[in-house]
Amino acid sequence: MTETNTQGKTTVSPDVLTTIARLAALEVPGVSRLAPISGGVNRLFKRGAGDGIRIETEDNTVFADLHLVLKADVNIREVSRNVQQSVARAIQEMVGMDVGQVNIHIEDIDYEDNEA
Secondary structure (H helix, E strand, C coil): CCCCCCCCCCCCCCCHHHHHHHHHHHHHCCEEECCCCCCCCCHHCCCCCCCCCCEEECCCCCEEEEEEEEEEECCCCHHHHHHHHHHHHHHHHHHHHHHEEEEEEEEEEECCCCCC
């Protein structure tokens, strides 16, 4: 059996990468939700700036910033590392792109309001 070398190019929309990163992050125990990225001039020109994830690509390498709200009583360092590993693995396995960085920004902690 011979392999055929097909000429062509596959492109992946930044929205696809954002969706993959979002789903991978939300599956990690301890993550409550994504936090909106704060405003500013950069927000006007970045895709996905309102949904807690900023994705950039350069030379087939993905750089991601995730803004998260964690659940109460979790180890922030452990959850952050798990999110980094989960997001990197999902992007590598699903689209075959290299991952340069997955930066985690903890924006808040969700405490349940049981005191009322």
